[in-house]
Amino acid sequence: xxxxxxxxxxxxxxxxxxxxxxxxxxxxxxxxxxxxxxxxxxxxxxxxxxxxxxxxxxxxxxxxxxxxxxxxxxxxxxxxxxxxxxxxxxxxxxxxxxxxxxxxxxxxxxxxxxxxxxxxxxxxxxxxxxxxxxxxxxxxxxxxxxxxxxxxxxxxxxxxxxxxxxxxxxxxxxxxxxxxxx
Numbered sequence: 001x002x003x004x005x006x007x008x009x010x011x012x013x014x015x016x017x018x019x020x021x022x023x024x025x026x027x028x029x030x031x032x033x034x035x036x037x038x039x040x041x042x043x044x045x046x047x048x049x050x051x052x053x054x055x056x057x058x059x060x061x062x063x064x065x066x067x068x069x070x071x072x073x074x075x076x077x078x079x080x081x082x083x084x085x086x087x088x089x090x091x092x093x094x095x096x097x098x099x100x101x102x103x104x105x106x107x108x109x110x111x112x113x114x115x116x117x118x119x120x121x122x123x124x125x126x127x128x129x130x131x132x133x134x135x136x137x138x139x140x141x142x143x144x145x146x147x148x149x150x151x152x153x154x155x156x157x158x159x160x161x162x163x164x165x166x167x168x169x170x171x172x173x174x175x176x177x178x179x180x181x182x
Contacts, residue, residue: 054119111143119136
């Protein structure tokens with residue numbers, strides 16, 4: 001059974017609310033990860049918090065690249081779906097996932113190449129340096145799944161479903177909060 005595209009038939013005012021609030025919540029949750037990291041590592045030591053702070057510019061650039069790919073793919077898919085070109089939309093999904101994986105792998109490699117000189121430029125404290133390398137190593141390793149995850153979220157949003165991607169973020173933040181020891 002074919003259903004109507006809600007973006008073609010629903011009132012614009014209602015669509016703005018339905019389609020803007022869930023992404024706002026998702027973006028808030030996405031950026032809360034760094035706050036949660038900071039709160040958790042601050043319990044360990046001041047040096048651990050400094051290491052996370054030094055890593056923030058790199059992780060922000062990696063996250064920005066993830067969103068860049070996701071939004072680009074989102075626009076293409078939504079455009080094709082609006083033109084009723086399902087095959088092109090499907091091809092864009094495939095290419096978008098491959099691109100997200102490839103760019104994620106490239107960012108992973110680049111961050112491993114630059115992290116040592118980057119952190120050496122900002123600290124002479126050996127403990128902060130080692131903690132920064134350890135933290136950034138995890139962030140770099142997780143860049144590929146993060147890139148693919150964000151691309152999938154944006155692909156789902158391109159179909160007009162704004163609720164499922166929001167729940168992805170809620171589940172991610174919830175699992176992190178649950179895993180933090182009290």
